[in-house]
Amino acid sequence: MKLSTSIRKIFALALIGVSALAQSCTDYFLAIEPIESVSDNVVIVDEATAETAILGVYNQLQDRLYYGGDGFAATAYLSGGDHIWVGTLNYYNAFPSHTYRPDNTLLDNVWSQIFTVINGANNVIEKVESLSGESISEEKRNLFVGEAYFIRALAYFDLGRAWGNVPVVLEPTRAPNDFSGIKQSNQKDVFQQVLQDLDKAESLLPETLDRNRVTKKTVYALKARVHLYNEDWEEAVTYSTHIIQDSSYELVTWPTILSNLNTRESIFELAFSAVDQSSHFGSWSSIDYRNQFAPGLEIYAYLQDATEAGDRTRLIEDNSSAAIRNYFVQKLYWRATGENPTYVLRLGEQYLIRAEASLKKLNPDAEQALADINAVRARANASLYHEFLSNEELVEAIEKERRLEFPLEPHRWFDLVRTKRAGEVLGVTNNNLWLFPIPFNDLEVDDDLVQNPGYN
Structure with missing residues (x-):
């Protein structure tokens, strides 16, 4: 109730x-x-x-x-x-x-x-x-x-x-x-x-690994996010680095994310099953029916630039027809039996937290920020940035990268508010x-x- x-x-x-x-x-x-x-x-x-x-x-x-x-x-x-x-x-x-x-x-x-x-x-x-x-x-x-x-x-x-x-x-x-x-x-x-x-x-x-229940590692990841919101840049770098350097986690390919559960990308992933189904799948429009909410034309077009988005073009599919225009469907929560994952914390975010915090701390580290952005882009098979970017351009690149990386995860509104x-x-x-x-x-x-x- x-x-x-x-x-x-x-x-x-x-x-x-x-x-x-x-x-x-x-x-x-x-x-x-x-x-x-x-x-x-x-x-x-x-x-x-x-x-x-x-x-x-x-x-x-x-x-x-x-x-x-x-x-x-x-x-x-x-x-x-x-x-x-x-x-x-x-x-x-x-x-x-x-x-x-x-x-x-x-x-x-x-x-x-x-x-x-x-x-x-x-x-x-x-x-x-x-x-x-x-x-x-x-x-x-x-x-x-x-x-x-x-x-x-x-x-x-x-x-x-x-x-x-x-x-x-x-x-x-x-x-x-x-x-x-x-x-x-x-x-x-x-x-x-x-x-x-x-x-x-x-x-x-405990300092153990569990992608569906909370451990000390999960705490580090959320601390990194909270410190980012608090603009405690040094602390955000420290805690995101804890996770990035942990061998339990790895930036896996997008095809791996989209076809598996509990990949090495996941830090905290909510688990569902065929009898305990996620509401995500049934809430988003699918190829079978137009449901409650759907990606818009702008984000679909944004992800179609393969140079920038790389494999993230797979996240949204055009299902338009003569009868229904601009009918786009998401592919992150695609599992037909409703056991799709819901990511609360994952590794890609930790790289982008460290990139942003590295640039905004008292003594900016543009080299670290660039490396972290490129790590996320390399995983997606997108083009890499080069060293001639200014700090201001890198800040813009991080905002853009977060939009490309999390188009189906609840980050963008809060990102735009906090910045x-x-x-x-x-x-x-x-x-x-x-x-x-x-x-x-x-x-x-x-x-x-x-x-x-x-x-x-």
């Missing part, structure tokens, strides 16, 4: 709904028997129920309204100017035109879903940490709590970059009046909390629109919430 109520009501009604959360995620992760109905005070009582609970949080992370399909990701795809809405729900069409309002249904649902994930993580953190040594091993305690800290960090990072000013709640909520008086934190403070959570996760998680380029590139000159409005339903019932500037 998707809730469109206040944060506190969301929290109160989302007390680790183990039955619904566990059944779909355990198909992939572990064959744990689902718990049908457990009250909040006993839901996590030992190692088995602790693992069921954290898997439930993963499952909420890959819900269609968050990373699983047409929710949070759709707000970014459609706001970034490269994709069009061809469905029937008008509240999606507000994003290409940047006419979203506080009563937008999609924003309300996405906000609710992300806070559901946060409350799930808060429950795991509190309850697993308090389990006795007889009921759970220290290794598993650290693993599950570390995973919860990471997921909470990711959720608050996404709230911070989408809404800017959000309430930060770090304990599970059991009643609607819990945490009355909590005011919104500004984006800078939200990102600071994200880094604190990532520090905690890093201290608890203050959304006005020049997209014509969104009212920078109040660079943050989404706080949902009306929450404002109505929560006196502690204040609307973002520019929205009635």
Whole structure:
């Protein structure tokens, strides 16, 4: 059930709904028997129920309204100017035109879903940490709590970059009046909390490799991204380098990415199956039917320059006909049985993070930036840049490369906002629109919430 109520009501009604959360995620992760109905005070009582609970949080992370399909990701795809809405729900069409309002249904649902994930993580953190040594091993305690800290960090990072000013709640909520008086934190403070959570996760998680669950390596990758947004250039270089130099990861070819799961490119990839399907495949238009959203003509044309795009021309296919013009379909989420991957973090981004941070740090390193851009382009069989590029030209090249590299991943809108380029590139000159409005339903019932500037 998707809730469109206040944060506190969301929290109160989302007390680790183990039955619904566990059944779909355990198909992939572990064959744990689902718990049908457990009250909040006993839901996590030992190692088995602790693992069921954290898997439930993963499952909420890959819900269609968050990373699983047409929710949070759709707000970014459609706001970034490269994709069009061809469905029937008008509240999606507000994003290409940047006419979203506080009563937008999609924003309300996405906000609710992300806070559901946060409350799930808060429950795991509190309850697993308090389990006795007889009921759970220290290794598993650290693993599950570390995973919860990471997921909470990711959720608050996404709230911070989408809404800017959000309430930060770090304990599970059991009643609607819990945490009355909590005011919104500004984006800078939200990102600071994200880094604190990532520090905690890093201290608890193992230095192992898992492309579908969180480890210390996953923390490094997200830290690199957060530091980029914070303009902490040296730290962004440090953490992206941790991943780039790790032999577990490799820039694989685009045909490999498009035809496989869990390649060496993946740092954190959400896993789906034929019975636990991704909503991405069914949300995008396909060669069989025109669905909710689709690549636009401009991004299709942008990727057709093989010199610049290389193998990335494969990402979008022209399915136009005499009856339907400009009918373009994506190929990243193509798996017909719905088990396509969803990339939260992958290696190509780490190279481009390091390239940008290398150029913008106090002592710019253009040579490193050029090498990193060219590594991504070489993997795609695109033409390489040469040393005569100025630093300004390299900055432009990185923006262009991110557009070529992530046309089907939710980066472009947030890239243009964080670099203050959304006005020049997209014509969104009212920078109040660079943050989404706080949902009306929450404002109505929560006196502690204040609307973002520019929205009635």
